Amino acid sequence: MNLLDSQLKNNSLSNAYIIEGEDLAYNLEYAKEFAKKVFLSHGIRTNLETNPDIEIISKDIIDIGTIRSLIKDMVIRPINNEIKVYIISNAQNLRIEAANAMLKSLEELKAYSLIIFTVDNIGKLLPTIRSRCQIISLNTTNNKFDIDIDRLSQVFAKVFAGDLSAYYKEREFLLSFKEDKTSLMEGLIKILADLINNKYLGEMGKTSYDYNIETLTSINLTRLEKLLEKFELIYRSFRNNINFELSVENIFLNIYREGRQINGCSRDKI
Template identity: 75%
Template sequence: MSILDRQLKNNTLSNAYIIEGEDKNYNLVYAKDFVKKVFASKDISTNLEINPDIEIIDKDIIDIGTIRSLIKDMVIRPVNNKIKIYIIHNAQNLRVEAANAMLKSLEELKAYSLIIFTVDNIGRILPTIRSRCQLISLNTTNSQVGIDMDKLSEIFSKVYAGDLSAYYRERDFLLSFKEDKSSLIEGIIRILSDIIGNKYLRKSDFATYHYNIERLRKINLTKIERLLERIEKINRSFRNNINFELGVENIFLNIYREGRQG
């Protein structure tokens, strides 16, 4: 079950996502499929051609005028009274002023709004936008996450093994992601995903952090699911301005506790 499928099942969708993949066309296909699943979960028509509550922006240059029009539309309640979805395809094409305007709207999203950005490389979108979205990476090879996965997986494995001091030794490194929370969260989620791949699918393409994933093979699916649910809950709370330091500490305390349980 993918992250998005699990969130749909548990009714824990975020308000903003970034879908990253090298294949730009597939990014849009994936985004549309996700939108259809969201609408279907709410008993809303999945025919995107006639559904008035889906808008797709697909331009070589996404200028400030385009984003201003989108922002004006966002204040209008959805026809279905449940959810209104916007896909900004190839968000790397956002002009600087358009990206800044989009950032402001992300900070003031209505509860019924869902924004999906697609991008070929996460590094080509504003860090401040990244920090307010959940990243879904479709890259098949070690896709770009804006964090040192070797270091993060080492901290994770040591804390899970009972060395909680590893968190405090590397606290400054972890807290340096205050303005790019999505990279930290996606890095932790990727570790859990790679544990599943290594343990149950016999995957071993984790580059330099393979050794740390091997050390975490004893984590079972129940523990992984519990951790994912707690991480998603903390990630949502970040959008409600919970103290970032407390949130990160809570994540690693949960990892430590799962490691102490039989």
């Protein structure tokens, strides 16, 4: 827990984390150990099983009722008067309406609330949830994507900078993922997630494509969230058999438009 230990030491914890790992049982144990350290940082030595200020949700189906109950509890101050921890284990089991309710609560977290999601693959969570959490990956194979991230990030950066021709030059490469849409979307989402980490959490130097990330630092958090929301909508359209080629083109036209607006060229039309 080097990164988390550092944040605990420097009193710089985020309010929300995603712990991603292939071993679901280990994810939960890792989250519990993290929770113990959080309580200890507040001078609270605790047995989690008897601690009234921690709630662990672990279900095969996490429905809206479960999340509404959690949200109601979140407005109640902790008994220890310092910190409350919520662990949502196997968050990939969140129903869509429950995930949307959880998203709203993430936007309005109390200072004393800490939420920890565990998930086997971050691609199974809403991009808008991911954008509001710090991601801790336990996957040993996490950086071995089935897509060339460096190449994808170059296209992303060039299109964002106003070079729409970069998309058409790499169109064949992008459309080659027609039968593996998940890899393409996970690659795009990883670029945005790494950008958030690099820009807002000071984690430069941890990717193999830092230069491409640096060229995107003019994107503020609001615009990042807009892109994530658009990617989410397009990703859903894949599942509904919407035309793949048009969907991919839509992704990069959105990237292009966001870049033009940031560069003061919003009057230009495509």
